[in-house]
Amino acid sequence: MLATFDLIALAASVGKIVFLTFLVILPLVSIAVYFERRISAVIQDRVGPxxxxxxxxxxxxxxxxxxxxxxxxxxxxxxxxxxxxKEDFVPKNVRTFYYWLAPCLTVVPALLTCVVLPFGSELNLSFLGLAEPIKLVIADLSVGPLFTFAIASIGVYGIVLAGWSSNSKYPFLGGVRASAQMISYEMSLGLSIIPVLMIFGELNLTKMSAFQDANGWLLLPFWGEGLTLSRWVLLIPIVISFVIFTVSMFAETNRLPFDLAECETELVAGYHTEYSSMKFALFFMGEYAAMIIGSGMAVTLFLGGWSIPFWPYLEKVIPLQLHYTPGTTPFYTGLLHMGTFFAKVFLFIVFFIVIRWTLPRFRFDQLMALGWKVFFELALANVFLTAVLMWWFPLK
Known part of the structure; x- marks a missing residue:
């Protein structure tokens, strides 16, 4: 029989899963779609919805x-x-089992990767009689980034199966393009965060956010130990990592200017040409969910995660405890941290949208050359640069 503490932990985990998946990510997909239409209308001088x-x-x-x-x-x-x-139309010549499996293999990994993202510090519910605060992360793993990349890489199987099982030339070409693109940019994406991990010295995303709360964001080291010379010198490889990570994330999520897998001018709709109804909606949802998780990962690694910017200076004028103190963080601070995280994620999504409706599409040979001839080598050189700078300007 489960102890009382185990039941509370189980209830907290289920509550966090329901909250993050069904009350945040899925509604945020709809909100992102709406803002995408509105922003694209403004950029193109249209009315929009x-x-x-x-x-x-x-x-x-x-x-x-x-x-x-x-x-x-x-x-x-x-x-x-x-x-x-809408009618769920299935063409006669498709490979039915894999045709149905492909949308699931696309959306499930995108949603599963959210379990390691810390969307807040902790929620102190002592006024409800709970002695232990609830960590605002579903699974506080010590290998958070590795788990995210490992699960996200499964999504390529769904796209490949969608292209192959449709038994049509346009989806097949889209699936081939998508697999080549995602595998290529996974290399630079993984290498881009190695300098970040070298600076943090660990792989726990919760501890990374807490470190940036106390010592300044990686891209904004304006308080705590971030004011030291070594942190400012290390901004050079961090900025390079951030650029590589962001561009690679665009390619991984098949967003413009890297949407060669589904470009309508060449491949009709790419790998989901033969899909309709909710199966098409699952592909749609998987793309936006991956964009949200990618934005959350960028925010956690480079932009302080849930930490409020400039809190040491804000506390001098605002009589609130805005920083994270393990075990004693006030309830309102946990809510503020959670709101800060989602606000940063939303702003990053808006950045995704603006880029989509601003830049033209790459040619496929340009896309592959950028991944293998520029970003792969630059990411490797950046790892070496970080090691040299950390040896010359050691962190305390």
Whole structure:
């Protein structure tokens, strides 16, 4: 029989899974789609979605309700409903089992990688009678980045199976392109974080966030030990790592300017050409979920994770405890840390969207040359540069 503490830990884990997956990531996919349409409309000088609201006219009212007075805010929900209600058409010549399996292999790894992301410091619920605070991470593993890359790499199987099982030339070419692209950029993506791990000296994402809370972000070392000369010198390889990581993440998630696997001008829709209804929606969801997790990883490694920027200076004017103190962090601070993390992730997603609607698409040979002839060598050289700088300017 489970002890009381085990039941509390189990309930906390289930609650974090439900919260992060069903109340954050999946709604954030819809929000990201809406903002993508709005931002693209602004960039292209269009109106964008401005009609869909809550359909009160179906119940006899004279006018639909627009939430917050913003037209089109329910467009993403309408699109989701459309996917559910559309006919699930399956072509006769597909390899049925793998055709059905491919969307699952795409969306599940994208959602599974979120378990190691610390989306806050801790939640102190002592006012409810809980002695131990709840860590705001589902699985506090000591190999967080390795787990993320290992699980995320499984997503390529879903794309390859989608292209092959569709038994059509355009999906097949899209699947081949996607597999070559994702495997190529995984090399530079993995190598780009090695300088970060060398500086932190560990692989636990929660401890990385706590370190940056106390000593300044890697890209913003303005307090604590971040004010030392060695940290400022190490900004050179960190900036290089951040650029390589970000660009490689664009390629890994098949986002413009690296969406050669599904470019409509050449391959109709690439590997999901033959998909419709909810199976197509799963591919759609997997892409945006991977973008959200990639943004969360970038925020955790380079931008302080859940830590509030400039908290040592803010505490002098704001009478609140804004920093992380293990075991005694106030409840409101845990909520502020959680809100800070999701705000950073959302801003990074907006950056993804702006880049998509700003830059033209690469040619496939340019994409592969950038990955193998530029980023791979640059990431290796950056590891060597970091080692030299850490030897010359040792961290305390």
């Amino acid at each position: 401005n009609r869909v609201g809550v359909p009160l006219t179906l119940f006899g009212f004279k006018k639909d309700w627009q939430p917050f007075g913003i037209g089109g805010l329910a467009q993403a929900a309408a699109d989701g409903l459309k996917f559910i209600l």
